Amino acid sequence: MKDNKINTPIDPKSIKGWGVDADPKNDPTYPMRDRMNVAEDPNSKHRPDNLQPVNEELLKSIERPKVSAVFGTPEPPSGLSGMIRRQAFKYSENEYKHWLPLILADRVNVMEGIVADMAHGKLPNIWAEKGYDMEWKYNRTAFITKMATIGAVTAGLVVWLSSGSKKKKKGKNKSADRDYLSRF
Amino acid sequence: MLAMDYRGPKRVRAVQKPMPEIKHPQDAIVKVLRTCICGSDLHLYNGNIPDTRVGSTFGHEFVGEIVEIGSEVTKVKVGDRVIIPFNIACGECHFCRQGMFGNCHESNTEATAVGAIFGYSHTAGGFDGGQAEYARVPYANVGPVIIPADMDLDDAVLLTDVVPTGYQAAEMAGIQTGDTVVVFGAGPIGIMAARCAWLFGAGRVIIIDKEEYRLDFARNYSYCEAYNFEEIGDPVMFIKKITDWMGADCVIDAVGAEAAGNALQTITGRKLLLQAGSATALHWAINSVKKGGVVSIVGVYGPTDNLVPIGNAMNKGLTIRGNQTSVKRLLPRLIDHVQNGVLNPKGLITHRMPLEEVADGYRMFANKLDNCIKTVLMPPTANQ
Numbered sequence: 241m242k243d244n245k246i247n248t249p250i251d252p253k254s255i256k257g258w259g260v261d262a263d264p265k266n267d268p269t270y271p272m273r274d275r276m277n278v279a280e281d282p283n284s285k286h287r288p289d290n291l292q293p294v295n296e297e298l299l300k301s302i303e304r305p306k307v308s309a310v311f312g313t314p315e316p317p318s319g320l321s322g323m324i325r326r327q328a329f330k331y332s333e334n335e336y337k338h339w340l341p342l343i344l345a346d347r348v349n350v351m352e353g354i355v356a357d358m359a360h361g362k363l364p365n366i367w368a369e370k371g372y373d374m375e376w377k378y379n380r381t382a383f384i385t386k387m388a389t390i391g392a393v394t395a396g397l398v399v400w401l402s403s404g405s406k407k408k409k410k411g412k413n414k415s416a417d418r419d420y421l422s423r424f
Numbered sequence: 425m426l427a428m429d430y431r432g433p434k435r436v437r438a439v440q441k442p443m444p445e446i447k448h449p450q451d452a453i454v455k456v457l458r459t460c461i462c463g464s465d466l467h468l469y470n471g472n473i474p475d476t477r478v479g480s481t482f483g484h485e486f487v488g489e490i491v492e493i494g495s496e497v498t499k500v501k502v503g504d505r506v507i508i509p510f511n512i513a514c515g516e517c518h519f520c521r522q523g524m525f526g527n528c529h530e531s532n533t534e535a536t537a538v539g540a541i542f543g544y545s546h547t548a549g550g551f552d553g554g555q556a557e558y559a560r561v562p563y564a565n566v567g568p569v570i571i572p573a574d575m576d577l578d579d580a581v582l583l584t585d586v587v588p589t590g591y592q593a594a595e596m597a598g599i600q601t602g603d604t605v606v607v608f609g610a611g612p613i614g615i616m617a618a619r620c621a622w623l624f625g626a627g628r629v630i631i632i633d634k635e636e637y638r639l640d641f642a643r644n645y646s647y648c649e650a651y652n653f654e655e656i657g658d659p660v661m662f663i664k665k666i667t668d669w670m671g672a673d674c675v676i677d678a679v680g681a682e683a684a685g686n687a688l689q690t691i692t693g694r695k696l697l698l699q700a701g702s703a704t705a706l707h708w709a710i711n712s713v714k715k716g717g718v719v720s721i722v723g724v725y726g727p728t729d730n731l732v733p734i735g736n737a738m739n740k741g742l743t744i745r746g747n748q749t750s751v752k753r754l755l756p757r758l759i760d761h762v763q764n765g766v767l768n769p770k771g772l773i774t775h776r777m778p779l780e781e782v783a784d785g786y787r788m789f790a791n792k793l794d795n796c797i798k799t800v801l802m803p804p805t806a807n808q
Contacts, residue, residue, distance in 0.1 A: 312550030371787025
């Protein structure tokens, strides 16, 4: 175990602000300190006066009876990912059947985003969107190594898979030949 | 207007989007003057938070100028420059009235386990965030706080999240005078938590990370001891050794789901998503705190499950506290601390980039390039 020699001891009292918020009564501390149970709250069901109108599709957790007074509106569910999200919201937040489909929907949504870009005549600029300029500027050697490794592994996989399918095809042809010959 | 646009894991861009609109009488629209990339944005960026939809705009750390208000907004007016707490709170529900502004029950329809957060997926309410020229701010009578005339906007933007979250991490740790406090994670939140631990009278503050430049930064900014877990061996053993084999009085997890340091956690939590992120820091926190000690969690994890030694937590009699920060509750005190020179938020800022380069900003922050600690994005509106 190596001690870090550059850590020099400091007198805490020399630090500006030391102890200004020290509070022996901070125990139990926030958020327990101000705890109020529902029975103590004379108005526990109080809601804001005005409710945001629901003018677009909104997925609601089944663990609450009503839509919250305000909510976000961008990107309502749509397409295949939307179908998956609607299905997920049939289950409570306590269930994997709620969360795992949402993660799946997010991945499907990524593909939908690429298709939507292309449908609008736009090819996603993956280099720019991934901020690779920064890797090139500040981390070039590691970046080139990483990309070369990914390229080599991908090429290896393609070669391996294509040789496998060729062999399969060859094998299939051989058995076809045998079948042909067996007929005579 | 120009806004950040999420396209998939590790893919973002800046595009033109429609202007936000007033949707509720208590809404306001703000012109964004400063916005930051937060460590917790990386969980979204990496695709680890469920229901993060393509086309979303991230950004929960921003300050701006009010340009439009709904018919019931009375506490702020057009032209006011405001700090926008990162969480959206009604101020009236059972939880807000207990000061739990991070747990509002009237702002997130899509999940009950988390309140609403600007630009933080539909799991956190589906609101667009502030990495844009303009943003819709609900409950404008409750959240926004007017920026004091003499306050630098760079200080103000860090009061939306970094400073209050670091402060609340120390507060929830229940620090008593003379306590030894260990902070896992030397990102902006961890560095601020270490700095704030002194305000509660800590006797010794130790920060643990693996990025040497961040440890150097923490030593200077937070006046704490800083150790590299890749050099000290087992960090739990190390902490036991330097605390007379007792463990730290209080430990803060300021890392969350992106933690490094344990291959099993990294593979199952970050690569395969079999857990709600890698829980390495929380694992170390539980094991390195003393019996009867307090673990304070401000690192963000996803909504499913994590592998942590909960049996040890029980056997050691630990108190574990965590929460999204109640920014609104803390702002008055923290504004005082900034104005009195006790805290220097803008000292955390290392990079400033135009919003148009948001993809570069995310990559730089995520991969810790160019000794990045904190990046501020400048929308074109900031110069108008």
